[in-house]
Amino acid sequence: MTTYTLNSLLPARSNGLAEIAFSGVSKSYGNKAAKSSQKVLQHVDLSVQRGEFVSLIGPSGCGKSTMLKLVAGLTSPTSGQICIDGMTPANAREIVSYIFQDATLLPWRTVEQNVGLRLELEHTTRERRQEKVAALLELVGLSHAAKSYPRQLSGGMKMRVSIARAMSTKPRVLLMDEPFAALDEISRDHFNEEILRLQQEQGWTALFVTHSVAEAVFLSTRVLIMAPHPGRIAHDIPINLPYPRTEATRQLAAFEDYITTISKTLRGVQSQ
Numbered sequence: 001m002t003t004y005t006l007n008s009l010l011p012a013r014s015n016g017l018a019e020i021a022f023s024g025v026s027k028s029y030g031n032k033a034a035k036s037s038q039k040v041l042q043h044v045d046l047s048v049q050r051g052e053f054v055s056l057i058g059p060s061g062c063g064k065s066t067m068l069k070l071v072a073g074l075t076s077p078t079s080g081q082i083c084i085d086g087m088t089p090a091n092a093r094e095i096v097s098y099i100f101q102d103a104t105l106l107p108w109r110t111v112e113q114n115v116g117l118r119l120e121l122e123h124t125t126r127e128r129r130q131e132k133v134a135a136l137l138e139l140v141g142l143s144h145a146a147k148s149y150p151r152q153l154s155g156g157m158k159m160r161v162s163i164a165r166a167m168s169t170k171p172r173v174l175l176m177d178e179p180f181a182a183l184d185e186i187s188r189d190h191f192n193e194e195i196l197r198l199q200q201e202q203g204w205t206a207l208f209v210t211h212s213v214a215e216a217v218f219l220s221t222r223v224l225i226m227a228p229h230p231g232r233i234a235h236d237i238p239i240n241l242p243y244p245r246t247e248a249t250r251q252l253a254a255f256e257d258y259i260t261t262i263s264k265t266l267r268g269v270q271s272q
């Protein structure tokens with residue numbers, strides 16, 4: 001069997017462009033029946049460099065998921081432009097992966113078949129697919145559950161399958177929409193450390209949505225606080241905590257300070 005190394009998952013070199021760039025992006029959702037439209041995002045400018053981990057936090061309905069859907073090419077801006085490594089979202093689909101809150105596994109497929117789904121769609125050969133899936137399952141600690149079905153897994157295990165599937169096509173950009181919201185605090189802390197370890201190994205750029213300030217601070221190079229009506233980026237806060245981020249990071253006074261400041265800012269945004 002060919003050895004499948006992590007190096008083969010590493011993305012190609014950057015050409016120096018911002019990995020994700022929003023310029024003057026507005027988004028309205030129309031309601032044809034009511035002949036009306038709702039402005040969800042207004043004039044969003046954002047530049048995310050290669051390898052950054054950027055979290056979006058803000059009140060419900062402020063447009064966080066919409067931001068991710070725009071990058072994934074699942075919806076289009078009403079005005080403005082989005083570039084992913086210089087490409088339109090439609091052309092960048094191959095380098096963008098996403099993980100949503102509910103893990104969205106196919107119940108009739110085993111763990112290994114779920115992980116291999118994107119590879120099948122890419123017409124990867126069966127042999128190569130088996131090798132890749134085995135390596136990915138090892139990466140997320142699920143080799144023992146390869147033949148299980150989603151209904152036989154805990155919430156945390158389902159999330160691991162979802163992560164493995166998202167990693168299967170060497171993402172350059174990983175979009176995560178509240179992926180750990182359903183987990184208990186200890187599992188969530190553990191996943192937070194794991195996801196940073198995976199990013200370290202694989203070098204992708206992350207756009208991450210959460211309602212947890214502590215999670216955003218722990219994971220991020222920058223936290224964007226969004227304000228509603230219409231959705232926009234109200235604050236852009238760099239997180240200068242040292243790496244590697246571990247359990248010890250959570251004990252730092254600076255970690256607590258970031259949480260206090262961001263929570264206060266968030267309360268200000270929410271009361272607007």
Ligand SMILES: Nc1ncnc2c1ncn2[C@@H]1O[C@H](COP(=O)(O)OP(=O)(O)OP(=O)(O)O)[C@@H](O)[C@H]1O
Nearest residue numbers: 029030038040058059060061062063064065066067
């Ligand atoms: N497909 C759609 N059609 C019409 N309106 C939509 C659609 N998707 C989202 N919206 C509206 O756009 C606004 C922003 O939604 P979005 O899902 O981006 O918010 P969010 O910040 O992710 O909220 P939450 O924290 O609750 O997940 C909401 O008012 C929502 O009702």
Ligand SMILES: [Mg+2]
Nearest residue numbers: 064065066177
């Ligand atoms: Mg959302």
